[in-house]
Amino acid sequence: MTRAPARLLAVAAALALMPGAVKAGVAEDRAALASLQADDLRLQSIGWRLATGNAAFCDAVPAIGMLLQDMTNYARPARMRAAAGIAGDIAVEAAVPGSPAALAGLAANHEIVALDGQPMANLPAAPANDWRRLAGLHDVIDAALKRDGAVRIAWRGPDGAIREATIAGVPACPTRFELLDGGGRALADGKRVVFGRKFAGFGLAEDEIAAATAHEFAHNLLAHRAWLTGRRSARNIRVTEREADRLMPWLLANAGYEPAAAVRFFRKWGPGNDGWIFRAPTHDGWDERAASVAGELAQIAGLAAAGAPADWRTHFRRDTTAR
Known part of the structure; x- marks a missing residue:
């Protein structure tokens, strides 16, 4: 899944020539990222209602209502790390309000430190715009939920403190x-x-x-x-x-x-x-x-x-x- 908001690419050259370009560029990047995350959250929230609301009538699996983002999916990963305020590549893109992930305290741009005991610092490098590493991380979450009914996640919040929780899933149709x-x-x-x-x-x-x-x-x-x-x-x-x-x-x-x-x-x-x-x-x-x-x-x-x-x-x- 490619994550490269078009206006990030369009403004980059112009901003580099303007006074206060770095500050303005970060503001533009944050606005573009926030817009994308708002759209993602809307779709995730609708999907969550449909998937959990119909769980009694499908072959349901545990889910926690969280979507991740991988900074290497963007055309300019370093800029997007700065926009999200994180040092690593993996962070929360959206956590559906009321979902297990949100209730555990996870929110957009919280940096993921480890998933199911797997440190994010040990992930193999991924080329820009490659969606496969991100898909694999969602597979890790799904596998833990299927195996244990819960997944252990460690994350760093905007205050820099690392938190860790075992988050139990709730029944949802698998999509x-x-x-x-x-x-x-x-x-x-x-x-x-x-x-x-x-x-x-x-x-x-x-x-x-x-x-x-x-x-x-x-x-x-x-x-x-x-x-x-x-x-x-x-x-x-x-x-x-x-x-x-x-x-x-x-x-x-x-x-x-x-x-x-x-x-x-x-x-x-x-x-x-x-x-x-x-x-x-x-x-x-x-x-x-x-x-x-x-x-x-x-x-x-x-x-x-x-x-x-x-x-x-x-x-x-x-x-x-x-x-």
């Missing part, structure tokens, strides 16, 4: 939510939900952004990538897209969002973004998608009226199982 600094696509690969930072739906209300996130999340929960193996065609992709659309309001309901936000998402996002006569053969039109989602609302409301959760594992009608 990582990631934000790419460029592009506007949204996709799911079976293990991750990935959004480009320029995704057109990010200008909508939170519950409508959650609806878009729920669509991608649904692909992972329903194992669509695996199902399409050996049967990938425009027709079958369309089947999975319809199924992911219809699961959206179920996932929203369990996360505490209004299920109808999924309908509103398509009505607001669709007219300018689904291609109209140029739309892909793998997707229905936005109006058809909104109608398909709306068809799920009565069943969800009926369950809620009976005091029952939106148990999609029991009540949701699958389209891919018989093919």
